[in-house]
Amino acid sequence: MNSIRVFLVAAILALVTLFTFVSALRGYQSSMQQAEQLFDSHLLVTAKLIANIQTSKDNPEINLNSKIVFQIWRDNLLIARSSGAPTEAIAKQQPGFGYRNFDGYRWRTLSYYRDPHWITVAERSDIRFSLAENVVTKSLLPTLIGLPLLGFLIWLIVTQGLRPLRKLAAELSSKQADDLEPLPTQIPKQELAQIITSTNGLLRRLEASLQREKQFASDAAHELRTPISSLKIQLHNMAEDVADKTNDLAQVNVITTQLEHVVEQILALYRSSPDHYNAQFSSLDLTLLTQEIIAEEYSSFDNKDQSIEFQGDSQFIFGDSFSLTTLIHNLLSNANKYTPQGGQILVSISRDVDAVVLRVEDSGPGIAEDQHQQVFERFYRVGGDRHQSGEPGCGLGLAIVKRIADLYGATINVGHSSFASGCAFTLRFKPACTLAMDPV
Amino acid sequence: MLLNSVILILQETLEAALLIGVLLAISAHLHSSLRWLWYGLSLGAIIAFFCAINMSTLSAWFDYAGQEVLNAIMQSMICVFIIVLVWLISSVRPLPTAASHAYGNRFAQLCCLIIMLAVIREGQEIMLYLSGFLGNVEHVQKVFIGSGIGFGIGASVGILLFYGLLALPTAWQKPAMLTLLALFAGNMLAQSAVQLTQVDWIAQTAPLWDSSAWLAEDSMLGELLYALIGYESRPTAAQMLSYVSGISLVWLAALGGTYYAKQQNLNGHSADSITSGACVK
Amino acid sequence: MKYSIIKKSSIKPSNIFPSSAAVRSLVVFLLSGLLNHAATAATPVIEITIKDHLFYPAELILPANTKIKLLIHNSDPTPEEFESYELNREKVIAGNSRAVIFVGPLKPGTYPFFGEFYPKTAQGKILVF
Known part of the structure; x- marks a missing residue:
């Protein structure tokens, strides 16, 4: 949850999904509206066509063999209808489009007046809708199928983008405790350059201070060498001069030898330290x-x-x-x-x-x-x-x-x-x- | 069918997604574990499944008021749990690790319960809806595409809310989260009032106002606001009253929790000084 | 024309704020108490059937200011959800089962309702006079 990668992938994908889906829906809505208008104008043309047909009174039932049904009324009398149409009025005798339920379906209806006839045509709204939706859905499908691919690509790109960071982290974590070598600076990413520069500055300061510490110990030991040597000579002379062969002087001698030893060892220790040895x-x-x-x-x-x-x-x-x-x-x-x-x-x-x-x-x-x-x-x-x-x-x-x-x-x-x-x-x-x- | 599926699934998903987004943000704020989310989701889904297949039996309870009464109970429970959660969040103070573990557990349990209840309510409707189309060759593809889109939009909004909350300046995070929780609690209580009005357990009164001309509930923004702050274009008095009481209760819980935490802190300090005094002796 | 009554009243900006009628309704609500069981007995019942994702009847005419109990019978095997933004009602009805919804008292106007699971076909409206 605290990962930069998860954040980038999730947030980007959420935004892309949101925008893609909402715009797809907008597209769907306007396409469906267009389709609706198309069907309506088709219905109007049909009504006009029917009005122009000379209807014969002896054959009031016409088989259109179509999804569209119609009725022709004259003075509230049904004078002709298609074979699927009921005998009751399928729409009010008011010009214009409407919806009406009959025959167990919902229909888009149109009443059209051509003196002296009322022509009412109706089309099943569920079929219209399905036809339009099939077309629109097919146009939406690529967007939806593309989304997982897009998600995968975003994931890849984010992973790739964060790679220098991961590399830097790996380099830092693989560093030995006493490895104060500067980090390689040839990583070209400008965002990381600052971190590397700062880290290297820190390492440099650390190394300098460690160096000073060593230098101090080594210098101090070095400086102590000469007085200790003189001290030993003095002690030797003293042992010659003073007839006192008691333990005290021997003890002082032992301690001085020990001191000399410590100084020698400190010198050896710090001389062996440099990394580029x-x-x-x-x-x-x-x-x-x-x-x-x-x-x-x-x-x-x-x-x-x-x-x-x-x-x-x-x-x-x-x-x-x-x-x-x-x-x-x-x-x-x-x-x-x-x-x-x-x-x-x-x-x-x-x-x-x-x-x-x-x-x-x-x-x-x-x-x-x-x-x-x-x-x-x-x-x-x-x-x-x-x-x-x-x-x-x-x-x-x-x-x-x-x-x-x-x-x-x-x-x-x-x-x-x-x-x-x-x-x-x-x-x-x-x-x-x-x-x-x-x-x- | 496609658009309809989008709207239906979006309505149901959005509410749960926003709730999960806020709770996740609080979890991240408290560095709590996230196991509650999976427990809540899966428990909710299982119970929702059993509710969905027994829908007609459940509906017939209480003289055909069963569905509404159960919904109202679940919504009120969500409101109560949110109030307890807000108390818990507000009364948090520096605790020893053992106690904060117990605290984290209680927090996780509450989140789990809230998510479970939300998923039961929303899940059973989604399941019923989708089950109706399973055998329908003509519609099934469009319904599932639509559901995918709806779910995608809902989940995306939830994710963006989560990251949006975390992107706020630290000082604003807690107030923002508490505000959202308060609105949720109000929304839940208001919805339960609507449910009870529907079966005449609460008397129907005339709407207080009608803002549907300004912002229709079935518009995209209307749906979002409905899920987020419980927007309703024609609210009744009962709805408003429960909405306001839900928000007030959360607010009181936040105040009470903060006060309690202060008291505890004071007591804790004096107790510490007493024990240390005893030690000195 | 369908929405004439609602629209006319909502054009006036003052109506967005609680009107005196709204305040009165709040008082009525507060007085009526939370549980409202006593009144249900006398409520007139109107039956609606859902068949092949259509409402029968698709148009109801109700008197104004009257509470009505709608008894909805879903005779389809698939579930349906009765929904109306104008009535503020929403209820899932499982396949082959019945449901009860109370509506009203309503002001005169047109209140469309639809089946949310099949909204293209399942549409109807309540006309209140």
């Missing part, structure tokens, strides 16, 4: 990259007596080394942090039918199933801040992993590892065509 992608070997990163980070695993193993052969995906390094680094340090002393870590890269699969498994405590989705939220840490590992962390690492995975159109899942305990992160990347491989 994918444009700079090239084909690169994920395995090679992963192996390099493992080699770089080996010391941190060694420090905790953890064994780290890599499996897999060369697999190419589209991407850039900076973001992939951040991703792999975050996954590895996550495993490193939450796997206890002497634990095991397995990194594997394999080729599925439609994906390159990167899997990082550990033998740590694992993640409860109800927390599988939450681990990717910003600043979320399993078990809250009192994490058993006592490791410094801000809960941004996996959020960044997720963000980068999204940028790559890759899916990420948390599951159980192949060890007795622990969890496994599985990333599925779209493979790059190996033939169109670019040098890294």
Whole structure:
């Protein structure tokens, strides 16, 4: 009922029906009137003809073999009549047309005086009417039959006319929450141009303000880096100078490291944000990259007596080394942090039918199933801040992993590892065509 | 036969179509569901069918006054239901969802009853008329074409009234709808007076005036005005009196409903403040 | 000529407004009360038959200012509707059945009536003198 299309179709069709039908009725009425006059003049001609016929008194009953009956009166005496006419007067002896019921029918009558005779003729009004109506109805029929067709065409045209609107609605509703790309403006309909311009203006302002927010966070983080570095150096010097080897200073050190970490992560997070990021992608070997990163980070695993193993052969995906390094680094340090002393870590890269699969498994405590989705939220840490590992962390690492995975159109899942305990992160990347491989 | 069918079907359809148009517009105004329309139409059609096939029995009731008395009862009932409906519409105020659901139900039931009664009255005549031509080879085509035209004009006017009402500025919509309902109620009561006069339950008096020379009842405009505001070129005192009382009753219902809503609102507020006071304690 | 009496009176614009006669009739109506059963017994009855979509008789002559009970017998198998704008009457009559309509009291004049289902043939008029 609130649909524009229903309104247009119903209102237009109602108006068209009203006008068509009323004018058809007008046409019907005037045609019927004309027909009536035609029949009347025909009746008059007949009466005049009869008046001119020399009637023979010995044959007062004349078989006309017609729908018309007549009587000829002279001095109130019926001197002749057609075979169908009654013997009583069928009309008053007054000149002119009239109606009269006799013989079980209604008749159109005409009295005509030609001295010394009164000629009265009569024609069955129902037959006259039927004849005229048959003709008129046939002329009306095309209009009536055409109406449903017209209705269908109106419906088609309205549907067609509203199509740009439906298209726009579909485009708007199919937009992802974070898709701030402007709407295509090549839709030529002038009524929609304003809506599109306004919507695009809105999107632009929204994107600008989001950009400012990112810029602010990124700038702030960047600005914080230098003072934190100096702070660390100062702390280091202080630890050298002051002989106090108590816990306090070590604690300050830990907190400062944590602060540095947060700032680094915020920077990484916002650097990976731009939507047109994918444009700079090239084909690169994920395995090679992963192996390099493992080699770089080996010391941190060694420090905790953890064994780290890599499996897999060369697999190419589209991407850039900076973001992939951040991703792999975050996954590895996550495993490193939450796997206890002497634990095991397995990194594997394999080729599925439609994906390159990167899997990082550990033998740590694992993640409860109800927390599988939450681990990717910003600043979320399993078990809250009192994490058993006592490791410094801000809960941004996996959020960044997720963000980068999204940028790559890759899916990420948390599951159980192949060890007795622990969890496994599985990333599925779209493979790059190996033939169109670019040098890294 | 064609023109005659048009006029006959149009007379019967127009009244129901206008009534449905107004009720639909009110429904749209209140965002109510439209199921009542189908229930009303189909129930009315079924009852009309049984009335039509038993017409001669029904007519013989009350010493051959059966048809008129039944019509008068149905018309008065439509008038009463319209009055209740107007009360309901006027007494609407911001209600909690559960109550507004009940309110919507009551509204739908009333609309359903009104439409049903209108369709019974108009439907039985249409059915009787068409049944007379079913076996008539000569006329049946023209009668059905004519009926189609009549129905088309009636339905079109109803649809245009519906959209016309909704196209009005929001502030005018409710007054316009209530005015039309008042005219309908007056019209119905006046028609019931005519029915009772016809069987001499109300004494026939001389017409108050004769405006048939200005606007004949059998003209197109006359038919439309008859259906819309109950135009009659030769009304009797009984007709005028019932017409005016129908309109006045609807008007009173609207006033009463508005007053009641205000009172309820005041009471509701004081009740709220009492309960919240209790909560604070 | 048919409508002479009605037309003559309605040409005067003052007649569109309630005349003194109209006001009197309103008073009469108010006094007569809603139910009017007592008077029916003495009402003269006139019979009209419908056959082959024709009225028999097609012309009735009635005295002025008299209430008449019309007993209409539809002897056709098809239904008919007795209708008259001038008399303000409308009644459906099923096939092969009877119906009663009260008419009058009427002022002198011509009051056409017709069968709405077959208006081309079913026509008649009441002449009031």
